[in-house]
Amino acid sequence: MTQIQEVSLDEIRHLVSDRAISGETMLLNMGPQHPSTHGVLRLLLELDGETVVNCIPDIGFLHTGIEKNMEAKTYQKAEVMTDRMDYMNTVGNNFTYSLAVEKLIGLDVPPRAQALRVILAELTRIQSHLVWLGTSALDVAAMSVFLYCFREREEVLHIMELVSGQRMMTTYIRPGGVWRDVPVEFEKAVRDFLKIIPQRIDEYEAMLTKNPLFLDRTLGIGPISAEDATNWGLTGATLRASGVNYDLRRFAPYSGYEQYDFDVPLRTEGDVYARYIVRMEEMRQSVRIIQQALDKLPLGPVRSNNHKFVPPPRSEIGTSMEALIHHFKLWTEGFSAPQGSVYVATESPRGELGCYLESDGGPKPYRVHFRTPSFDNLQVLPFLSKGFLVADLVAIVGSVDIVLGDIDR
């Protein structure tokens, strides 16, 4: 192949209508650099005037072979790759992967680490929803919301930097616990954030929820019934806006979610507006969860003391021969997991984020597969957008909340 790749119409002939072949409808390329496709998503649109007849998503521009690369690294070293998948939910990716590794090797996590994981995962959910709110409001031409949302998102990223030294790619949650205990300023920083965020969410709602321009662009756009949404494998707020009560935090509680009191917001309309309402309410519920977790944050260790799997603390290495041996073994050879396979799913801001992990008994995962929510949520786009205008398509893409790094992996 020395010439530029040509895509012939024959390849996608079965996806477009006959009218596209006769030239009656227009085939238009949208993306991969279009600002409202939230990343490098390419959509091939078949348009009749301004109405979408067919929409063919083309993905893979961000494919980095994370699953294949992880097969060549030890369980600990592979974890840094998970951050780079869904870059809006880095903590949640570490969380899912760590839970899968812990299930595979049967490792227990101390209660303090479990609570810290929940706090950080919920902070990430708020952060991710803020980015979603800002960018999807921008898609329907509400400029100011974007600026306010990024102001609050910065507060969350400051907390992430406080605990891990990194704003986004934290790798703070590790198999067996968390990297190290949070600094003393952590609790105050989170409480300060919790104090401001509920009224800020009210402010965003004041800008959008009853705004007639916003209602015109979102009410009744891209609806999907509960039955269709389940069959298309939608998860997260996109599914719950159709009235299906599927939240992994309730369906299969992990990391102590069963002890927190929170509601799962539901709507039945299944349109863009319903997804907006559900996500706004989810942010408020996340605030409730963080509040409870912070109030009863237990004291104690933050990583498992099973040093066959978790590296010993730095202080022990200088004094204990055994600790030095463990340290050396873990960072060179890694630990071996028993032969078998596990699947663990968590509720990411976008839906069911699952990690399938298979071990052949060696120190490296034999197969890692991530069931990413955006992959399934984007898949339904042709179904949702049929018969709507191009401008509505932009609102729909925004409302299903996709992250292209999550789709392509």
Added chain:
Amino acid sequence: MSDTLKGYQERLAQAFDGKMSEFAGEVSVFVPAQKIEAAARMIHDEFGFKFLSFVSAVDYWPAEKPRFHAIYRFTAIEQKLTLNVRVPVPGISPSLPTLEPVYHNANWHEREIFDMFGINFEGHSDMRRILMPADWQGHPQRKDYPLGYEEPQYSFNFDEIAARKPRGKE
């Protein structure tokens, strides 16, 4: 594990003469490749697992019979149950019936398996590559496909690099 789930697993294993394996408290039911569509219909219609979590595959190269395992995970949202199904697939012209008519979201998952492992899905409405470029050769997640540290190929040096590149078997 609940008795309802156990009942479903046993019915499934009985109906499709499959065996079961257990690890870390989770049971996988093995179903022969030709019968997966019938099994999926049974799981969807009779058992009420309306949600397909994911479809994926594992390559056990150099084992040939079976070389691959396709993995299906079904979820019953109201009953709060999940069901794992594994399907052995031979290495020579690997092929499976599609689940697209039963679960719409199998479409892209099966395309990804085709792209990454080269397992063909019969009756699939859109069997194209999904993540890799349309003209890519080989299937990257097969175990006989080298991981890399490859030189980046551009249009001006493509043939030169391709000629000395170790390639997986098609």
